[in-house]
Amino acid sequence: MELTAGHVWTMVCAGLVLLMTPGLAFFYGGLTRAKASLNMMMMSFVSIGLVAVVWVLWGYNMSGGEGILQLFASPFADFGLYGALGTEDLIGIGFGATFAIITVALISGAIADRAKFSTWVVFVPIWVTAVYCPLAFMVWGGGLLSADGFIGSAVGEAIDFAGGLVVHIAAGVAALVLALLLGKRKGFGVDPGHRPHNIPFVMLGAALLWFGWFGFNGGAAADATQAGLIWVNTLAAPAAAMLGWLLTERVRGKRATSIGSASGIVAGLVAITPACAYVDPVGALIIGFLSGAACALAVGLKYKLGFDDSLDVVGLHLVAGILGTVMIGLLGLPMEDGRAGLFYGGDASLLMAQVVAVVVAVVYTAIVTFIIGIALKATMGWRVTAEEEELGLDQSLHSEIAYEFGGGGMGTSYAETVDTGEQQQIAGARAAEPAPETEAVRVQ
Template sequence: MMTSAAIVLMMTVPGLAFFYGGMVRSKSVLNMLMMNFISVGTVGFIWVMYGYSMAFGPKVDGIGQFFNSPFTYFGLNDLTDDKGLGALTGVPALVGVGFQATFAVITVALISGAIADRIKFGSWVAFTVVWATVVYFPLAHMVWGGGFLGVGGKVSTWLSTPIDFAGGTVVHINAGAAGLALVLLLGKRKGWPKEPIRPHNLPYVMLGAGLLWVGWFGFNAGSEGAADGTAGRAWVNTFVATCLAMLTWLIVEKIRDGHATSLGAASGIVAGLVAITPAAAAVDTYGAIFIGAIAGVVCALAVGLKFKFGFDDALDVVGVHLVGGITGTLLIGLFATNLQGGWYPDGAKNGLFYGGGWTQLASQAVVAGFAVLFSFILTTVIGFIIKAITGLRLSEDDEVNGIDLAVHGETAYETLGGTRVLTEVN
């Protein structure tokens, strides 16, 4: 579990940081790296102080369906192995704290890709703290910590227990919906879509995608909380689904554009990882193959929606994480099966193709729809509040001249003249 936690942290820094950093322009790569690194610092700190308590503390009468008290385990005080995640999973409490901290961190960091090149750094820092507190911690509790979307919750009573093994709703739909909300608040980048805004370093993108793929085995297989057959099932499903998603994305690219690109391969890898995440231990090999193949096609087509509808999702967070998360979550309703043994939550049913009827699909649709609305609405409110207090968007001059130099006082590459400019300023 600690090894899994370490490689999940690697997914954010350096994995996601390089994946996103390579896709932005050279004048804003340091800012993108910093947005990811700062998310580790802020969210990691508040997770230990009160986030874990909100997500996995003992239920509080009246509000316990939605979140728990931030004070019960404040600073991890009074946390023992028979409480919190220790009571739920049998994993030592502090190991569970560390593992789940990495999930909170990467969920917030994922949002940064949607709003690349144009948000004030200070506003982003404030957003990471407020959003994690108001959106992520409660949703993690609702799905995994005993709230109304999880085992024994209200949805289970009405339909069946929704399945989210490792974060399709809590992480990917959540981050994707938040990214869309912020994109609409911030508006388009200067020159988009008329001017081409191309990735400045595709090897960085490929490196980041590779690190994400490796780290994702900790993300999914580690969510079992044990080195057993269920973890093995999650590992293999994560591997094969991602293979298929990369291949189908490239096929779509070749047919549509005439080229199978490195950016497409990297994006297909992430799309497959996103889609299999909620289903990793709840489908068999054939289910994983179909989920990956479908996600590669759907997400490859979905990334073009921003041009059709005019929202500037800079690094395709909406097209990959929101759409991919919804795709994987809904396909559980078709492919879920407990016939192979392994992990299956109490109250869940088989998918439509495995004799379970429509009930599980309905449950998956409910949890996906709720996650979209919950995240989008609250993120919009948070964004408006921060905008009113500090502002959200960089000045046009800073955006055009380069965020790295304007905000951080440095540039990634000497060829950009950062040293000369800094000397003249000094």
Template structure:
């Protein structure tokens, strides 16, 4: 019997860290919603673990890896059905690690459609999207022979796209999907009345951000091949979100006169997103610059939804899409020579930048089309949005028959968290806008 190697142990630890990120995201998102939809938001993340975990074991992992069913595009869903081939090859740990990436990607999307989505429709959307959008894109970027990989159609002509831990596959993918869904579903009630949609529990948001940052070290460093690379990734995953947090807080201070806890948490996530595709291929000094730029850019971007009228509830577009694009394209400038294809600032010319731009544009187009088709069918068949009365009353009580909080009010007995909505902040602007 083979013994566990250090790499095996680290893969197990890293996969566990990445899985822990989804409950962290549940707290992050749950705290950002209104009090009467907090449980629904948390449950959308948790149910994604169940749905994606099953799909990935049955056919998702097979579709994301070789052999191909459609060359360059997607793997054969029956080639490793039920992970049978992984069992034979002794490679179940790799399949498990990749499953956690699919889980967190789907969970990220849910933040764009908080407060107004049918839970049953979400449970149908998740397996369809993982099957038709996520798994094929993972194949195109990461699989041997994938479209953007070294031996793929685009990779052979322009060179391999660099996406070490998921700038394309995870964050741009989730950000575009979130944008499409929020456009299909439409805006919430009183969308422009920002006071009604302020976060109900900022400590939950801060806790969620802390868990995400902790888990992200496994997310980025899980695929490290040696100690030197792991060290670079770990340090970059520390300093990039640190700088992004400072950039976001400085932007708030200059624009709003008040740096906020919510801004700090959002800045951390923006920096984590930006460093994800670049974590193994940039120096720490450039990671700091990347983080600061992404923090400032995302702090400005989250307010665009009010100007342009798309209701991205929890800023999936403003953070994950924007920072994902920044981190992916930045490689064209700051990738070190260790990649074999240095960026422009390291004397590599425009070749890598062109590759990253093409991969980004193709990802946006593929995800937008696939997500729209799924959302349109669901909207036309089973419906995708709850009724206006249920939205006003709150999803937690109307759909799940639960409330997030219960308070004892003396002789009056138990008062549900539903009544706490009146105790939520009733005035002021969204501090991030």
């Protein structure tokens, strides 16, 4: 089989999207306390291993094919992908796997500093199987929200080019559910120790995410014309969102922050994801600016509403995901089926389809995630002990420390060089040390 330019394009984009998960690890890792940063990064990295296995064995099968109640396809249709051997389908399968990986990794930011790693390891494959794959089938695989689906045929097909519904809204809703199930971190909203420990990591992570997002949005482009539009929109929206976030900070009487600029970029990337192929560059600028401003305001709601979304997964991904998905109904360019956004000569049909799709995605994800989460809470438990949380998850769960200053470079061999009692004594002394004065407080 000849390797075409289209094959190469998809493989390159798949590599870019896979890079986004390590980029997310840096973004999240920098936002946490130093003593839990490795644990936070591990939650992203282990997601790669777990989801890749699920996708090969049964996940891909569930996202497309002969539907069951228009919710998902049979997981055993091609168990292990033996039927795809010798075909070009494997390229698209690999590309799809990277989307599933980044989606579940996004959720982890809401439960930073307090979740059991073992419970997370069990949660990931169950959630991908029960939530992500069915949503992917409903939207992209011919299911409930597609043109031939029960809801899609009644109110119109949902438009989601690269994952506003399937990735960001799903991750945001799941993050909210788990944050409520786990409860607040000790000292949430009061303890100044809950602050980013490495802002350059946050900036690096945002840069890697933006770089990878060109593959995330552009990998499914139908032709060069559409690819060019997607590329420009993926540049324009996060740029405008960063400015919108920084302006909002300034209007609220706060200074422009590095974390604000990085968060604004992510907000714009999330918002343009479903709309990247369906709006013009001016529309992308509007969506980006509004998402930056809206998310800058939304991240502070967790303090007023009393839920601990540690790294603002809800404030960024859920809010921007909903905004970007719904804005297609206002700014969407005319489509082949005759629909268009209200501002581009269309009626309310496209807007209605988008709103209904958002409601379905939110309700389905919330219900199934709650069932999974409450079952794991009753069996394995979600929260680490108070002592483990105080010590720091890096040492209590992984026997590692992220940084060693003047300690002879013990680092990762730490657990092997001292016995358990001595390790706990040394770790306790380290945990009691005051935080460096140079750490910056995150501006909400």
